[in-house]
Every structure is written in C-alpha cells, then in structure tokens.
Amino acid sequence: MKFSIKSSVLSHGLSAVVGAVPTKATLPILETILFEAEGESLRLTATDLEISMIETVGAEVREEGSVAVPARRLLETLRQLPDILITFEVDERANIKFSTDKGTYKLVGEKADDFPALPDLNDGTTLTCDSTVLKKAIQKTLFAVSSDDLRPAMMGVYFEIGTDKTTFVATDGHRLVRYSNKGLQSAEPLSFIVPDKALSQVSKSLEDRECSLTISDAHVVFESGETVIISRLISEQYPNYQSVIPRDNDKSLLIEKDQMLATVKRVSVFSSTTTRQIRLQLGQDQLLIRAEDLDMSSEAKETVACEYAGDSMEIGFNARYLADVLNNVDGDTVRFEFSTPNRAGIVKPADAQENEEILMLVMPVMLNTY
Secondary structure (H helix, E strand, O other), X not given: OEEEEEHHHHHHHHHHHHXXXXXXXXXXXXXXXXXXXEOOEEEEEEEOOOEEEEEEEEOEEEEOEEEEEEHHHHHHHHHOOOOOEEEEEEOOOOEEEEEOOOOEEEEEOEOHHHOOOOOOOOOOEEEEEEHHHHHHHHHHHHHHOOOOOOOHHHOEEEEEXXXXXXXXXXXXXXXXXXXXXXXXXXXXXXXXXXXXXXXHHHHHHOOOXXXXXXXXXXXXXXXXXXXXXXXXXXXXXXXXXXXXXXXXXXXXXXXXXXXXXXXXXXXXXXOOOOOOXXXXXXXXXXXXXXXXXXXXXXXXXXXXXXXXXXXXXXXXXXXXXXXXXXXXXXOOEEEEEEOOOOOOEEEEEOOOOOOEEEEEEEOOEOOOOO
C-alpha cells in the first residue's frame, strides 16, 4: 500500500472520525483508524462498536490497500507538521512508514482484517432532509437527555417520524423537551432512540447540506457529503412522554427571556449548593425570584416585570434546570404555563416558528419553609 496526501487534508479527515475512537479501549484494535486507499481517495473509519464514523478524502494512490493505524499518535504528529505532502508506505506485516521533506516516521499498525466489520449500510429505510433540521433538533433536545444508566431508554433522543413531521423528545425526569419539525417526514411512521453520544458527533460532523438517514432494526446511518456516521440504536421502550405533559395549565406568564435568565443566574448564586432551589412568586404583572441558603445565611431576591393576570402562586424549581430550558427557547419572549405548585411548568416561545413547534417542561421542587 502506498499513497501521498497533504497533511492538512489528512488531519481534517482524521479529526472528523477520531470522536469514535474510545479513550480507554477494551480492544487494542479500537484505538486505530482503518485506512483504505483505493482509486483517488482514502477512506478513514473509526469505531467503538457502538458508533462508527467514516470520512473520505482525496489522495494520490500508487498502490491500493488497507491498514489499521494507531489514531492518537498519528493525529498528534500531523498537528505539529506544516501543510506539506506526506507519503505513506505499508508492508504486508502492517509496518507503516510515512515521510515528508522534514523527516521519516514509523509506526506498527494492525491488519485491516482484524478491524471490526461495519453494519450493512444499505439495509433499512432511507429518508432525506436538510442537515440543518437535524442539527437544530439535536441542539434543542440533547441537554435534557438522561445520564442515568438505570434508565437506558432515556439516554438518547427519541425520534418519532410521521407522515407530516418528525417529533424529537428528550427527558431526564426533571426536564422534558418535545421538538417537532416538518422538514423530515416518512411515508410510513418510524420510531427509534439514538444515543446522545452519537447525536453529539452528528451535530459536530454533518455539513450544511442535504443529509440522508437510513434506519434499520438495530442501527441508524447519517450521511452528508463525505461523512458517514453509524450508530447502534437503544433497543428499549421509550417512556410515554405524552402522559406527563399537563393539559390544563391555565396560568399564563409572558416575560422577556434574557432578563429572566440573567435574574435566575444571579439569584441562584445564593441558593443551596445541594438543592439549587429558587422560588418564583407570581403576582399581578410582576415575578419575584428568590433564593436562600440557610446554612450560609445568604439570600437574594429580584423582581422582574412580566405579563401575568392570574391568581398569585409560588412555585419552586431547580435553578440549573430552569436556566437550561430558558437557554434553549428561541425568541425574545417566553411563555410559561402553570397550574399548581406541585405540577410541571410548561415553557414555550411566545411566537411560534414556521414549520416547527417546541414545548419544554420543568418539574417543580418541593419548597422548603423559611
């Protein structure tokens, strides 16, 4: 195997797939990236057995072949090189020599036959959409994914693809996000759960162009341009998220988003480091936000102007969860819908966006008595 390639091109390709290389691999072969030189291109593949990433870059191939190359050491070397031409030579024992006009470097690789086989990329239902639809859906939902190993179904984003729109759902039991977009549709309804790690890589890697999804029983493939990301699906039943969304929250609060977010962040500095509890006291066209840490004898409160005409009410939230939700609401004004202090609050943008809809839910916390 022999080929030449610009260091910047190879570095870009490796950076696109190195996210799938595990930091602590159970198998040494997983610490490598598979190089496959053929025609006028070099295909780079990395996997941790749950997520696989493929990137294709241009190269001058003199002898076709394949080899598994130690990932981290090669990438670190490339980052220290200027943008120059590199020539790779690999013998039948997977010994790798790459050289530039600056010097020569040697590595011991692994045989390509030992690299884990990838799932069949042609198996399943294929859909297309603009990658910006997927990126926005991931941005709006990923923060609410659970990290609890005991609830594996909630450790990913639930895709509910319908004939007129797709609904993306994430929840960790404290927050819930339901985001719908008409930019992705299917002739037949589909539903599946994609792990958060895979979606994080999708968000970073997909180009702003048309993207295809191929969904099979056990895997989903995201493909855009020269980038392919394959993820194993979470084979669990997603919770009935519809049942936890309140239907009769009749107390409506309209408030300027950035002002409320800044107030929540300031006041939460004075909250308990254990509970992060803050209080929202709803009154006639004003919202009082309070926090207190009895152990540290600290307290803060601020009043924010708003539009509210309902009965007075006091409700408690975890400040971090509330700030996360506010951070992910589009627009300048946010709408809260409340019912009682022990029922979830609904958060929406005041102005709906065309072809999309978002609803966020925050569970309240039991208020301590001062």
